Amino acid sequence: MNAVVDKPVDGDGRTRVRLAELMALRARVAKAALPRLESRAMRAGQQSSRLYGRGMDYAESRVYQPGDDVRRLDWRLTARSGRLHTKLFQEEREGQLLILLDAHESMRFGTRVRLKSVQAARAAALAAWYAVRAGERVGLMSFGNGHSMLRPQAGTRGALAVCGALADWDANYPALPGEPLSDVILRAARLMHGANRVLLISDGLSCDEAARGRLLDLSHKAGIRVLVVADALELGLPPAGRYPMEHDGTRREVALFGERQRREFQQALGAGQTRLNAMAQALALPHVTIDTAADPLDAVISLLAPGVRR
Incomplete structure (x- = not known):
């Protein structure tokens, strides 16, 4: 015999979170034009994610940290910001x-x-x-x-x-x-x-x-x-x-x-x-x-x- 559980009252979306609204946001993301989205989930259950690795593809840059490889310095961003920045590269993993x-x-x-x-x-x-x-x-x-x-x-x-x-x-x-x-x-x-x-x-x-x-x-x-x-x-x-x-x-x-x-x-x-x-x-x-x-x-x-x- 299954226990009867009262369904919680959903919020109004103004003063309290409304679960139905959060779930409906899936459709908005599905329709959105997402820039440079590279999903590999269908191919191998993995995607190209931005890791602090040394793969072949550039991912982003961040402020230089002691121990970073100086060969990976992003000179354009360094010149523009006035602070040393290191290039980061992406690896294949989920x-x-x-x-x-x-x-x-x-x-x-x-x-x-x-x-x-x-x-x-x-x-x-x-x-x-x-x-x-x-x-x-x-x-x-x-x-x-x-x-x-x-x-x-x-x-x-x-x-x-x-x-x-x-x-x-x-x-x-x-x-x-x-x-x-x-x-x-x-x-x-x-x-x-x-x-x-x-x-x-x-x-x-x-x-x-x-x-x-x-x-x-x-x-x-x-x-x-x-x-x-x-x-x-x-x-x-x-x-x-x-x-x-x-x-x-x-x-x-x-x-x-x-x-x-x-x-x-x-x-x-x-x-x-x-x-x-x-x-x-x-x-x-x-x-x-x-x-x-x-x-x-x-x-x-x-x-x-x-x-x-x-």
């Missing part, structure tokens, strides 16, 4: 993408269309569908809501598992006290399960100075991409006016009229995304910022497409 998803309380904020947490989940689902279309395995690790981990899996089952975890974690796992990004990166380095690419999705408020060194260390093992999710009020000067704010059932109103007052408000609210973007820039990690009203598809493709370099 790729694995690990998505690091920020689930801190700060992500449950939004003034346009949806909360940052919902937008981050949409971006993560698109990344999962993109990865499996390219023949990669995909895994998911959240932070700020406990140590939730989904090991990399292949094919449609892998992407569906990511979508299910995103909806489940959003509905059932409460946000916990702040977890420094440096601790998250250290844990990810131990639990990567062979992932050769990492996509960090965050609003940056957990970004601490110690994360710089650990991101640099992790970049020796995997290609790191950063997707910053921000609200419109965190990205630009808010118009003068009164702004109702609600947190844990308590509703307050913030009056913003003077230009200095509005600028200080925006800088304080957007400190996380500014800090994370600056760190990614300093480490030459490809990074994109999207707001809560944007379509994340182009941003995800621009970060995960083969040969991307920023």
Whole structure:
């Protein structure tokens, strides 16, 4: 006799993750024109993935690290950026993408269309569908809501598992006290399960100075991409006016009229995304910022497409 399990109530896609929407994103990725996508899944269960190997095909460039072969220096990018860069080449093997998803309380904020947490989940689902279309395995690790981990899996089952975890974690796992990004990166380095690419999705408020060194260390093992999710009020000067704010059932109103007052408000609210973007820039990690009203598809493709370099 089978047990009867109540189907969980799906979110509204604005304040809570909507599983049906995440699953439907598969069709959008399937129709998208993906630049230079080279899937070998049909041929050998493998694809050309960007590894720090010494194959014949150029993959990308990153900031020079001690011990790199000087014969692999990218002189054009070095001249353009003013910093030494090394060329990386790709090998034949099955790729694995690990998505690091920020689930801190700060992500449950939004003034346009949806909360940052919902937008981050949409971006993560698109990344999962993109990865499996390219023949990669995909895994998911959240932070700020406990140590939730989904090991990399292949094919449609892998992407569906990511979508299910995103909806489940959003509905059932409460946000916990702040977890420094440096601790998250250290844990990810131990639990990567062979992932050769990492996509960090965050609003940056957990970004601490110690994360710089650990991101640099992790970049020796995997290609790191950063997707910053921000609200419109965190990205630009808010118009003068009164702004109702609600947190844990308590509703307050913030009056913003003077230009200095509005600028200080925006800088304080957007400190996380500014800090994370600056760190990614300093480490030459490809990074994109999207707001809560944007379509994340182009941003995800621009970060995960083969040969991307920023």
